Amino acid sequence: MDKVWLVEFRNxxxxxxxxxxxDCHYTISQQHSWSSSDWIGLFKVGWTSAKDYETFVWALAPADYEEGxxxxxxxxxxxSYxxxxxxxxxxxxxxxxxxxxxxxxxTFTFCAPKPLEDLVTLEEASHGEDEGTDMLLVVPRAELLQSRLQECLQERAKLxxxxxxxxxQKEEEREEYKRAKEAWDRQRRGLERDVTRLKEELTQSREKIEEIERKQKEEQTLGESLAxxxxxxxxxxxxxxxxxRELEEDIRTLTQRAVERExxxxxxxxxxxxxxxxRKEEESERKILKTKLEQTExxxxxxxxxxxxxxxxxxxxxxxxLQLQNSITTLTQKLTTAxxxxxxxxxxxxxxxxxxERLHMSERTAEGLKRDLSVMVAQRDHxxxxxxxxxxxxxxLAIQLADVSMTLRKDSAHWEEERExxxxxxxxxxxxxxxxxxEIQRMEEKLQEERMERVKQEVELGREKDCNRVQLSETRRELQELKASLRVAQKEKELLQAEKRELMEYICQLEQKIGTVTTARWDAAPIASTGGPDPAVSDSEDESPEVLQILHSPRTLGHYSLCEQGQPDSLLLSTPPPSPRDMDRSAVVINQPAPLSLPHQAAANTLAHSSDSEEESDPVQCGRKSSGEEMALLLPEYKDTVLSDLADTSLW
Incomplete structure (x- = not known):
């Protein structure tokens, strides 16, 4: 049974x-937990270790990926890898x-394309009566690249x-900005003068207010003292x-006491x-009782x-x-009554x-009351x-109070007038x-508005600078792409020349074997085939010796690793280790390109790196510019000669 993989490769x-x-298409299943350190490697069939990869890329996932x-x-x-x-x-x-x-x-293999595969098919819509049908054009890739190169050059000229x-426009805006800045400086100086003048007036008014407040405080102190x-x-x-009131109450109490005492x-x-x-009655009764007592005695x-x-x-x-006893009883009765x-x-x-005793006491109290009455009379007089x-x-005091109140009213009226x-x-x-x-606030608002306008102008200038930089970077990138396409065209031209030579040699051998073609015709064919492109090539080689080095001794790519591009430490730790067999190879070791980064890394670093690499490679590319343009001009002649030679042969 086949093993069930967590990831499935498609197409x-x-x-x-x-x-x-x-392009490598794959599907991550819900059982697999994806991480940013996952990678996909290109291995030879029969590999034994994960380090035996030829090249690798990081396994990316979309931004809206959800686990499960x-x-x-x-x-x-x-x-290139x-x-x-x-x-x-x-x-x-x-x-x-x-x-x-x-x-x-x-499993799959890598094979070289056949010569006819260098032709490109283009779809072109017909503009005639049959608008529903399309035309297929077979155009050589070199011609297509040359047309694209011309379009890029035209776009470059426009740019x-x-x-x-x-x-x-930038210089004009700078001049306008300088003029506006000078005018703004003049206005600012005038505003500063106005502000200084207003400050002086403000200080004078403050001094006057302080004097008035001092006088007001003195008057307040006088008013407080008067109050x-x-x-x-x-x-x-x-x-x-x-x-x-107390004395009147005392007098009232004294009069009441005097009345009460009276x-x-x-x-x-x-x-x-x-x-x-x-007493008189008692004395009379006493006398009567004395007489009665004397009578009884x-x-x-x-x-x-x-x-x-x-x-x-x-x-x-x-x-x-008995008579005496009766008389005695009567006498005893009389005696008891006595x-x-x-x-x-x-x-x-x-x-x-x-x-x-009561009479004596009343006399004494009368004498005391007489004394108290005399004292009360003296107190009443006092x-x-x-x-x-x-x-x-x-x-x-009432007279003095009236005078003081009058003066106070006059002072208060005067003070009220001064206060008003x-x-x-x-x-x-x-x-x-x-x-x-x-006015100061208005001036500050004007200054703030001018500052805002100045900031806006600076921001617009910065944006224009950024746009110019972006345009320059785009033009540089397009130039680099054009140069790369020129190099590819040169390489294809060399391959076509080599294939042409091989084809002509093979045709010559066949003609010699068959013996159907005359020697004069074959003498003319090599002259036409070798005499046309060689001068152009020699001229271009004389002008650019670097092209000769590319044609005759192509450079071999050195060993590549991710550590050569100054990647961060986190990326170095997450890259797979190099294969031990690659260390001993003398041939070209293919690996991942230098600007390889983590899946979620920002694109700004790659742009900066590409711009730096473009600036570093500009001197070499400028040296090769003349030779590349001459090679591009020679491509149509070479194409015509190749097609004419192929048309003359019997195999064509």
Missing amino acids: VGCTYFPQSRV TDVNCCVQFQA LPKPSSQEYEFVYVDGKGEVCSRSS LHEQEVAKR QEKTALMNAKEASEARI TEFERIKERAKRAVAL AELRSLAKEFQSLRNSLAQRDTSV HRKEAESEASLKEMRSLR GQAEQHQAQLQAAR NLQRSAEMDHKRLEKLNA
């Missing part, structure tokens, strides 16, 4: 020509970054003419008014009168005398005991004593005097400053 031919590039999907890709093997025509079989091998073989193609026109004095006077006025004194007087009346004395008489007569009068009256009299005496003095002082004047002047200065700032 692989059986034979390829080494003079043209070879099938994608079709194509790489190209350049003609392909092996020579032989019967050796070759094959394409896909090797990943790890050195593992992922796919192998079918040179356009370059001269561009240079003239402080006013606040001090107002505080003193408030304090005096508060003192007056009322209390009247009440005490009434109480004293009542106490005197009660007299009765007691009489009773005692009677008791003694009765007691003396007890013994005598036993019969009258004792009760004595107790009542003692209580009344105690009450009299308390009344006397308070009235202080109140009168406070009223006088308040009137004086200062505000007006400040507003005028502010408006002037705004105008100056607006």
